[in-house]
Amino acid sequence: MAIGATIHTFEVQLADVDRGVYEDLSLRVAQHPSETDAYMVTRVLAYCLELEEGIAFSAGGVSTGEEPAILVKDLTGLITAWIEVGAPDAQRLHLGSKRADRAAVYTHRDPAKLLATWRGKTIHRSQDIVVRSFDSKFIDAAAQALTRRNTMSLSVTEGQIYLELNGTNLETQISTHEIE
Known part of the structure; x- marks a missing residue:
């Protein structure tokens, strides 16, 4: 948990009919001082929509250093899903896609502008990355x-x-986009 972070708790009733996931969750979410409320809401929604065994928020709350906002690891500690929130740069997405079996991005920003920043950049398995807004x-x-x-x-x-x-x-509506 980051120093100076504000802790928010979420008691969540999740019914994801599309994936067949029905859970009651108790989440403690650390909001970094530089993190906006919109980013945190997007991060909590991404966590719920990606819920599976081994999912966790990164230590600092926001995507920093070597980790994305949300990771999924298997029982051996191997990264199976790299989940970015907001507007990660192409290099970061490239790294995440190489390190994990799958990668996803959830954004509250203008998806057209985000996709434009990645156009022409090298992103590993970009066709497999799920971008949702x-x-x-x-x-x-x-x-x-x-x-x-x-x-x-x-x-x-x-x-x-x-x-x-x-x-x-x-x-x-959740909008899904393809990286060109």
Whole structure:
């Protein structure tokens, strides 16, 4: 956990019909002082949408150093999924795709601008990297509903997200993009 981080708790009821994942989660999320609420909301959503055995937030909360925002490791400690949040640069994505069986990016930023920054750059197995974006108004509204202690219900069906966060009801479509 980073020094000076603010700890947020999330009691999550997850019903991801698309993947057949139904879980109740208790998450302690460290928000680094440089991390925006929008980034943290995107990071929590990415964690829930990627939930599988061995998933964990990185130590500092934001993508720093050698780790992405979220990692999935198998029982031997081998990285099986490299999950970036926000707007990672092409080199970082290239490294992550080489180190893990699969890589994904979840962003609350303009996906067209993000994809343009990667155009023409070398990214290992770029055709296999999943890039998902959320509508910025959805993320901003969720960020406004944040408190230090959060109750959250997240349902996903046919790519549509239904989120109830501390009494605020929101919905959006998850958009998927291809790296050119």
